[in-house]
Amino acid sequence: MHIAQLVPLQIAVPPCAYGGTERVVYNLVEALVRQGHDVTLYATGDSHTSARLVPMLDKALRFDPNVDATAHHIAMLNEIYADADQYDIIHSHMEYITLPFVDKTRRPTLLTLHGRLDVPAWNRVYRRYPAANYVSISDAQRQFLPQLRWVRTVHHGINVADFPFQPEHGDYLTFVGRMSPEKRPDIAIEVARRSGIPNKIAAKVDHKERPFFEREIVPLLDDPLVEWLGEVDETGKRELMANALALLLPINWPEPFGMVFIEALACGTPVLTCPLGSVPELLMDGITGYCGCTVEELVEGVKKVWRISREGCRSYAARRFDSSRMASEYVDVYRELQGHRRRYFVAPGPLIAHPAVPGILTRAPRKAGRVADSVHGAALP
Amino acid sequence: MHIAQLVPLQIAVPPCAYGGTERVVYNLVEALVRQGHDVTLYATGDSHTSARLVPMLDKALRFDPNVDATAHHIAMLNEIYADADQYDIIHSHMEYITLPFVDKTRRPTLLTLHGRLDVPAWNRVYRRYPAANYVSISDAQRQFLPQLRWVRTVHHGINVADFPFQPEHGDYLTFVGRMSPEKRPDIAIEVARRSGIPNKIAAKVDHKERPFFEREIVPLLDDPLVEWLGEVDETGKRELMANALALLLPINWPEPFGMVFIEALACGTPVLTCPLGSVPELLMDGITGYCGCTVEELVEGVKKVWRISREGCRSYAARRFDSSRMASEYVDVYRELQGHRRRYFVAPGPLIAHPAVPGILTRAPRKAGRVADSVHGAALP
Numbered sequence: 001m002h003i004a005q006l007v008p009l010q011i012a013v014p015p016c017a018y019g020g021t022e023r024v025v026y027n028l029v030e031a032l033v034r035q036g037h038d039v040t041l042y043a044t045g046d047s048h049t050s051a052r053l054v055p056m057l058d059k060a061l062r063f064d065p066n067v068d069a070t071a072h073h074i075a076m077l078n079e080i081y082a083d084a085d086q087y088d089i090i091h092s093h094m095e096y097i098t099l100p101f102v103d104k105t106r107r108p109t110l111l112t113l114h115g116r117l118d119v120p121a122w123n124r125v126y127r128r129y130p131a132a133n134y135v136s137i138s139d140a141q142r143q144f145l146p147q148l149r150w151v152r153t154v155h156h157g158i159n160v161a162d163f164p165f166q167p168e169h170g171d172y173l174t175f176v177g178r179m180s181p182e183k184r185p186d187i188a189i190e191v192a193r194r195s196g197i198p199n200k201i202a203a204k205v206d207h208k209e210r211p212f213f214e215r216e217i218v219p220l221l222d223d224p225l226v227e228w229l230g231e232v233d234e235t236g237k238r239e240l241m242a243n244a245l246a247l248l249l250p251i252n253w254p255e256p257f258g259m260v261f262i263e264a265l266a267c268g269t270p271v272l273t274c275p276l277g278s279v280p281e282l283l284m285d286g287i288t289g290y291c292g293c294t295v296e297e298l299v300e301g302v303k304k305v306w307r308i309s310r311e312g313c314r315s316y317a318a319r320r321f322d323s324s325r326m327a328s329e330y331v332d333v334y335r336e337l338q339g340h341r342r343r344y345f346v347a348p349g350p351l352i353a354h355p356a357v358p359g360i361l362t363r364a365p366r367k368a369g370r371v372a373d374s375v376h377g378a379a380l381p
Numbered sequence: 382m383h384i385a386q387l388v389p390l391q392i393a394v395p396p397c398a399y400g401g402t403e404r405v406v407y408n409l410v411e412a413l414v415r416q417g418h419d420v421t422l423y424a425t426g427d428s429h430t431s432a433r434l435v436p437m438l439d440k441a442l443r444f445d446p447n448v449d450a451t452a453h454h455i456a457m458l459n460e461i462y463a464d465a466d467q468y469d470i471i472h473s474h475m476e477y478i479t480l481p482f483v484d485k486t487r488r489p490t491l492l493t494l495h496g497r498l499d500v501p502a503w504n505r506v507y508r509r510y511p512a513a514n515y516v517s518i519s520d521a522q523r524q525f526l527p528q529l530r531w532v533r534t535v536h537h538g539i540n541v542a543d544f545p546f547q548p549e550h551g552d553y554l555t556f557v558g559r560m561s562p563e564k565r566p567d568i569a570i571e572v573a574r575r576s577g578i579p580n581k582i583a584a585k586v587d588h589k590e591r592p593f594f595e596r597e598i599v600p601l602l603d604d605p606l607v608e609w610l611g612e613v614d615e616t617g618k619r620e621l622m623a624n625a626l627a628l629l630l631p632i633n634w635p636e637p638f639g640m641v642f643i644e645a646l647a648c649g650t651p652v653l654t655c656p657l658g659s660v661p662e663l664l665m666d667g668i669t670g671y672c673g674c675t676v677e678e679l680v681e682g683v684k685k686v687w688r689i690s691r692e693g694c695r696s697y698a699a700r701r702f703d704s705s706r707m708a709s710e711y712v713d714v715y716r717e718l719q720g721h722r723r724r725y726f727v728a729p730g731p732l733i734a735h736p737a738v739p740g741i742l743t744r745a746p747r748k749a750g751r752v753a754d755s756v757h758g759a760a761l762p
């Protein structure tokens with residue numbers, strides 16, 4: 001299949017550091033190429049890929065406040081959609097900015113939504129395009145917008161073989177992620193304290209989250225059981241997780257997909273967290289670790305987590321979250337959309353005689369909400 | 382005529398304080414309504430207008446970094462263009478974000494570009510849409526993108542009658558504008574010093590420009606000839622300008638349209654500035670004040686500026702920059718676009734038999750660059 005993959009220009013593929021979406025796209029593209037597909041990646045020129053790379057900008061923009069990324073993205077989409085007919089499928093990871101372009105070609109566009117949908121502005125814009133082809137990254141993600149035309153849920157995938165498997169369990173807990181109130185580092189510290197087991201905390205502190213960190217977390221770090229590591233690189237993160245007793249990440253928001261959970265499992269390390277958002281879909285209580293809603297329940301989890309099979313965690317990750325599985329599921333979706341192309345845009349009305357000016361043709365009013373279907377390329381009106 | 386006016390959602394119409402585009406749109410809409418047109422304004426609900434207001438959001442977003450204005454704008458444009466057929470013309474002031482929508486209707490869209498075009502990201506996106514219908518706010522604005530389909534230059538307009546006319550010249554110079562290196566407040570101070578005439582400086586200091594202000598300008602303010610007023614409101618600004626000997630604003634960048642110049646003229650106050658960007662189009666050397674490229678030339682200008690006729694400045698502003706003139710020029714453009722609707726987008730190819738699969742219809746490849754014209758609503762292919 002001829003597949004176009006579209007990513008935003010802020011971060012290269014794969015990302016050097018932070019960049020969840022770009023890492024998933026990297027994994028997907030590599031797996032699609034391995035499966036023999038003809039993949040074109042539209043990304044920044046400093047990206048690395050086995051696919052054909054069409055650079056849309058020399059270098060990743062990062063989040064430079066002096067550069068208008070939206071203008072670059074609209075120019076980029078205009079360029080791509082002018083040539084879209086050469087692809088069987090256009091798969092965009094560029095979120096809502098893709099939507100005004102999807103009817104510029106008859107080739108189907110698939111849009112994977114990577115972000116949260118409870119943000120009012122994002123919720124509003126997706127509600128205006130209910131019939132585009134959406135993929136959710138978990139069933140839980142759909143709860144805020146159940147009315148969209150969700151084609152499928154495709155869970156993210158990683159290259160499980162790239163993660164170091166550690167068959168023996170370690171003697172510390174670890175918290176890995178962004179330093180944000182939604183990840184509840186304070187609870188992670190409290191749980192470690194009450195269970196008497198050390199907690200190694202590796203987290204990126206964003207500019208935006210620094211006040212929270214200084215005010216709420218720094219006072220808690222002065223404890224012999226707590227070790228603050230700051231931001232660690234990808235290799236360091238994997239080592240840290242592999243050698244831990246468990247990943248302890250007591251989220252308190254409906255995270256659409258917890259990437260770090262499946263990375264920990266790939267290392268053989270069980271996960272202790274709260275059953276919110278995608279967690280019940282990704283993890284199995286008692287098999288991949290334990291879920292708890294309170295500090296007490298999580299402390300209970302810590303006490304018995306050594307009993308979880310680390311081989312079981314690893315093979316669970318390999319079976320359910322390898323990137324080859326993700327690629328195969330996407331190819332299924334691509335095939336489905338190729339067969340059944342839905343035109344969701346409102347078709348223009350027919351030409352009729354102008355009601356006021358004799359001899360002049362005009363368009364009848366558009367019939368709002370009209371949807372025409374075609375199967376296998378048959379005629380559209 | 383049925384006219385839709387589209388403005389961004391960050392600032393209400395008219396703006397409370399800063400908001401050049403929104404003030405121009407306010408003036409335009411009021412003048413169009415006075416001329417008997419049926420105008421619909423798509424803006425925030427806290428706007429005030431004589432036209433029909435369709436609120437796209439309760440309140441102006443300001444520049445809240447926690448709200449994604451682009452998502453709101455795309456949702457807004459999707460909503461408007463779904464009903465666009467009811468208008469004779471859609472006139473957008475929303476810059477490039479409008480472009481992906483202009484081919485969603487056969488009604489013509491006119492896009493007034495209010496900003497500078499030498500910013501790489503903006504330049505890139507407009508180059509991708511060379512054949513949309515653009516209005517420049519000065520001929521000078523076009524220099525960075527001469528290849529666009531510029532339909533007309535329409536200079537901004539103000540309600541000259543709302544400005545206090547002062548027939549006697551004052552005894553101080555004034556600098557009114559943003560505190561930015563591009564407006565050269567340092568030169569304005571130097572000129573006042575050398576000519577021995579007081580300079581009253583009224584300027585907004587943005588967060589971004591505070592370092593420049595602290596470092597470069599604050600040390601210069603400690604001078605008996607310099608009076609620092611900080612940010613003043615609209616009424617204060619008009620009083621300040623009306624009672625001045627001259628407005629002294631030695632810009633050093635190609636400003637696409639200097640609104641404050643024509644506001645000063647409306648008060649009868651001549652202007653001293655540098656002949657860059659739109660200045661030679663807006664001002665007449667020796668009639669509305671003097672232009673100079675160096676401190677010496679500007680000091681020369683100060684010496685003779687009392688000779689400029691203040692009545693002449695006022696009537697020049699009334700003749701050339703009243704909002705009724707702006708509205709009439711836009712109506713001319715609207716009429717022209719109504720008669721001659723250019724479809725600039727690439728039309729889809731005709732249905733043909735599929736070259737490989739018998740019995741199946743497919744689309745012939747699109748003929749890139751094809752442009753179809755129609756005159757007075759006659760059939761389009």
